[in-house]
Each structure stands twice: as structure tokens, then as C-alpha cells.
Amino acid sequence: MSRIMSVFIIILFMLPPLTGYAGNNVRFNIPPISYSGPADNVGIGVPISQGWSSTIVHEYICDQNIEKRTIATAKIISLSQPLSLTAHIDGVDYPIYDTGTAGIGWVMGVKDTHATNFTPLNINENQWYPAPGTGPSLPLNIGGSLKIYLVKTNSHLVSGRTRISPNNIATIYCYSEKGELLDSGNISINYVPIEVKATGCRVLGNTDTSISLGEFRTGQFPSVNSTKGNGVANTNISCDQGVHVAVTISDQSNKTNTSNIIGLTPDSKAKGVGIQALYNGKVVTLGPDSTSKNNTNQFELISTTQNNQLIPFQLGFQYIRTGDMKAGSANGLVGITFSYQ
Known part of the structure; x- marks a missing residue:
């Protein structure tokens, strides 16, 4: 990172x-x-x-x-x-x-x-x-x-x-x-x-955020890979000059997950559904929770040009059908790891 x-x-x-x-x-x-x-x-x-x-x-x-x-x-x-x-x-x-x-x-x-x-x-x-x-x-x-x-x-x-x-x-x-x-x-x-x-950079405000993707009927997901929901998480960081900032999104319930679907937490009751993170409207591929340079599926965010530069970072989230569905709670735990290069 x-x-x-x-x-x-x-x-x-x-x-x-x-x-x-x-x-x-x-x-x-x-x-x-x-x-x-x-x-x-x-x-x-x-x-x-x-x-x-x-x-x-x-x-x-x-x-x-x-x-x-x-x-x-x-x-x-x-x-x-x-x-x-x-x-x-x-x-x-x-x-x-x-x-x-x-x-x-x-x-x-x-x-x-x-x-x-x-x-x-x-x-x-x-x-x-x-x-x-x-x-x-x-x-x-x-x-x-x-x-x-x-x-x-x-x-x-x-x-x-x-x-x-x-x-x-x-x-x-x-x-x-x-x-x-x-x-x-x-x-x-x-x-x-x-x-x-x-x-490096400093995260401003709370480092833990809870968001809702809404409630949906299983019938609103007609086939595998159908998506619903539009949750948004906003994070602001303040950075030193001359820092190349990169980001990795990780599945905290399965830290070896390198797919593009976040698994549900063990206490979730729903089946056949996962969660996807989106950056700039595109689905993000997950990587390990590591700050290391060239971490798996790490992507570039910005290179700073001044001290105390404010950088907004927004992630979107959606549900995606992965198989035969069963109604119930569907929760995920996502990590955002910044790397300062």
C-alpha cells in the first residue's frame, strides 16, 4: 500500500x-x-x-x-x-x-x-x-x-x-x-x-461505516448474475504531497477471496446471493487486506500534488444472485485498504 x-x-x-x-x-x-x-x-x-x-x-x-x-x-x-x-x-x-x-x-x-x-x-x-x-x-x-x-x-x-x-x-x-x-x-x-x-494519508471521520442496500424479494432476481441495490459508502482522506495512493477492496469474511463477489457473513440467513463493490460504476475485483505495493487486485487512486490534499473516495454496492435463492438477511463485511507509494 x-x-x-x-x-x-x-x-x-x-x-x-x-x-x-x-x-x-x-x-x-x-x-x-x-x-x-x-x-x-x-x-x-x-x-x-x-x-x-x-x-x-x-x-x-x-x-x-x-x-x-x-x-x-x-x-x-x-x-x-x-x-x-x-x-x-x-x-x-x-x-x-x-x-x-x-x-x-x-x-x-x-x-x-x-x-x-x-x-x-x-x-x-x-x-x-x-x-x-x-x-x-x-x-x-x-x-x-x-x-x-x-x-x-x-x-x-x-x-x-x-x-x-x-x-x-x-x-x-x-x-x-x-x-x-x-x-x-x-x-x-x-x-x-x-x-x-x-x-502517507489519514482517514478523516469514522473508519467504520454501515450502509443499507435495501430490501428485495427473491423474485426480483430472475436469473444468476441479476443485480439489485444501490448502496454508497463515502470516505475522505487527507494526504501528504508526493504520495501515490492505491486501494485494495477485500472480503473480511474470506480474506483469500480474489473474485468480484463479496461473500455473506456467517450470521446471514439468505442463500444464493452475494455483494459486489463498484468504483466509478465498474465492479471491483477483490484482493488481500494488505498495504503492500503491487498487492493482488490493487488499483490506483491518485498521486498527490500538495500537502493536506483532500481526496474523496466513494464505493457503490449491489446485491448479485449467485445461485438458488433463499430469503433472509444478507450482510457483508468489506475492507478498504489504502497504500501509500
């Missing part, structure tokens, strides 16, 4: 050696983040900015030069549950984790120095060595790198000052051919101040 600049936050790390059973811990040092712009300018999983990065280079991740025990496998596991969201970056799908800041998540990958691709951090142990490109020999040590991206989640960016708190986010384990643990180490992020100046 809003737009966020297509910007990367890439943090590449070559990890220090992990020695013995209690390997060295590694910290991502992310500089302070400052963002100004529309609140939903990029889609879910898109990196927010490439302006914030930090790199540390080390020779090894797992090191057995002293013990002389060869390393057969290396794995990584997250210390927290990911969101139900995924970022697709450079051909790899990464689970997105919550930073605790509205609209911002993070993803992380690790790879051996010679590996072809990064392996994504997941809630289950994910093997990153051996991997395509690493070769068949069993080494005494493994060199590698980590990267972290800050990405957009499925909520608005909210203006204000906040932070990402210091936290352990993952653990690396290296194992022998017999499955014995040789090295381990925690990966953490530092304290990251965040300042967001997000532009």
Missing part, C-alpha cells in the same frame, strides 16, 4: 575463526538507519536501502588446525521464529524475521568461500557446507561469509524514532564425519537506531 525506496541493506561478513567447542561469537554492526519517503513504496521482501552496510573479513569460520579434526558439515539455525513472509533475493528464498520495528524485517544468508550461493537462515538447521562449488575434500577449517538485508514487511512504515535491539539471531555448528560437534558460535546484531519519516 505504500511505497518504500528499492534500496538494499547489505552487510557482508567474513567470520572470525571458531576455536574448540566454544567458537568465537560474531556481531553484525549495522549503522543507524534514517528513512524518508512514502510508507509502502516497495513490495514485501524487497530490500529497503543499500546505503547501510558493514564488512568484516576473516579467514575462517570453523578452525580445527590445532585439534587436527576434519570438518564434514557446517550448519546454521535461527534462534527465533520467522514471519510468514519470504524475500526472493539473487535467486534464493529467505524467510523474513521481525526487527520489532513496523514495516522492517531482516533476512540472513551464509556461504563457504567457494560455494556458489548463500544458504538462507531458517528455523531448522540448514546445511551450508558442503554445498555446490565447495569441492570434495574434508578441510581442517572453513572460510565463509554472511550477509544480512533489511527488507520491507507487510505493514506500513510508521514515522518516529525506534530501534532494533541487540540480540543473538543465529548459531553456527560444525560437525565431524561421525556427527560430533567440533565448533559453534553465536551470531548477533548490535543496537540500531532507526528514524522514519514516512509520508
Whole structure:
């Protein structure tokens, strides 16, 4: 629903050696983040900015030069549950984790120095060595790198000052051919101040509205797709300058509904009838209740040219016959979701 600049936050790390059973811990040092712009300018999983990065280079991740025990496998596991969201970056799908800041998540990958691709951090142990490109020999040590991206989640960016708190986010384990643990180490992020100046719009007046489509006899719907009723809902929003406003209409009784018919609420008694929303006289196709840019069946409303620009938004509603009818109450619950891009 809003737009966020297509910007990367890439943090590449070559990890220090992990020695013995209690390997060295590694910290991502992310500089302070400052963002100004529309609140939903990029889609879910898109990196927010490439302006914030930090790199540390080390020779090894797992090191057995002293013990002389060869390393057969290396794995990584997250210390927290990911969101139900995924970022697709450079051909790899990464689970997105919550930073605790509205609209911002993070993803992380690790790879051996010679590996072809990064392996994504997941809630289950994910093997990153051996991997395509690493070769068949069993080494005494493994060199590698980590990267972290800050990405957009499925909520608005909210203006204000906040932070990402210091936290352990993952653990690396290296194992022998017999499955014995040789090295381990925690990966953490530092304290990251965040300042967001997000532009968008404000809904004026009540955000919940009840409208009546009238009462009709079943005989007034002679066939499937017959329509009756002329309800109207008016909403006014006030917007900042330079905001591209888009809208999604959703069925709140069935949020996966992407048809053009709003289903009846469970307490409705009527059968064989649904509800349609109309914008500028045309039937609207429904989408998920999400503010994300390019949300399914999202449509454009306006691009603002001045601060405090008043934008009226009107939706019409009608009943439509969908099958064999039965008289009774016919209620629907509709969501109007604005996106600020």
C-alpha cells in the first residue's frame, strides 16, 4: 500500500575463526538507519536501502588446525521464529524475521568461500557446507561469509524514532564425519537506531461505516448474475504531497477471496446471493487486506500534488444472485485498504 525506496541493506561478513567447542561469537554492526519517503513504496521482501552496510573479513569460520579434526558439515539455525513472509533475493528464498520495528524485517544468508550461493537462515538447521562449488575434500577449517538485508514487511512504515535491539539471531555448528560437534558460535546484531519519516494519508471521520442496500424479494432476481441495490459508502482522506495512493477492496469474511463477489457473513440467513463493490460504476475485483505495493487486485487512486490534499473516495454496492435463492438477511463485511507509494 505504500511505497518504500528499492534500496538494499547489505552487510557482508567474513567470520572470525571458531576455536574448540566454544567458537568465537560474531556481531553484525549495522549503522543507524534514517528513512524518508512514502510508507509502502516497495513490495514485501524487497530490500529497503543499500546505503547501510558493514564488512568484516576473516579467514575462517570453523578452525580445527590445532585439534587436527576434519570438518564434514557446517550448519546454521535461527534462534527465533520467522514471519510468514519470504524475500526472493539473487535467486534464493529467505524467510523474513521481525526487527520489532513496523514495516522492517531482516533476512540472513551464509556461504563457504567457494560455494556458489548463500544458504538462507531458517528455523531448522540448514546445511551450508558442503554445498555446490565447495569441492570434495574434508578441510581442517572453513572460510565463509554472511550477509544480512533489511527488507520491507507487510505493514506500513510508521514515522518516529525506534530501534532494533541487540540480540543473538543465529548459531553456527560444525560437525565431524561421525556427527560430533567440533565448533559453534553465536551470531548477533548490535543496537540500531532507526528514524522514519514516512509520508502517507489519514482517514478523516469514522473508519467504520454501515450502509443499507435495501430490501428485495427473491423474485426480483430472475436469473444468476441479476443485480439489485444501490448502496454508497463515502470516505475522505487527507494526504501528504508526493504520495501515490492505491486501494485494495477485500472480503473480511474470506480474506483469500480474489473474485468480484463479496461473500455473506456467517450470521446471514439468505442463500444464493452475494455483494459486489463498484468504483466509478465498474465492479471491483477483490484482493488481500494488505498495504503492500503491487498487492493482488490493487488499483490506483491518485498521486498527490500538495500537502493536506483532500481526496474523496466513494464505493457503490449491489446485491448479485449467485445461485438458488433463499430469503433472509444478507450482510457483508468489506475492507478498504489504502497504500501509500
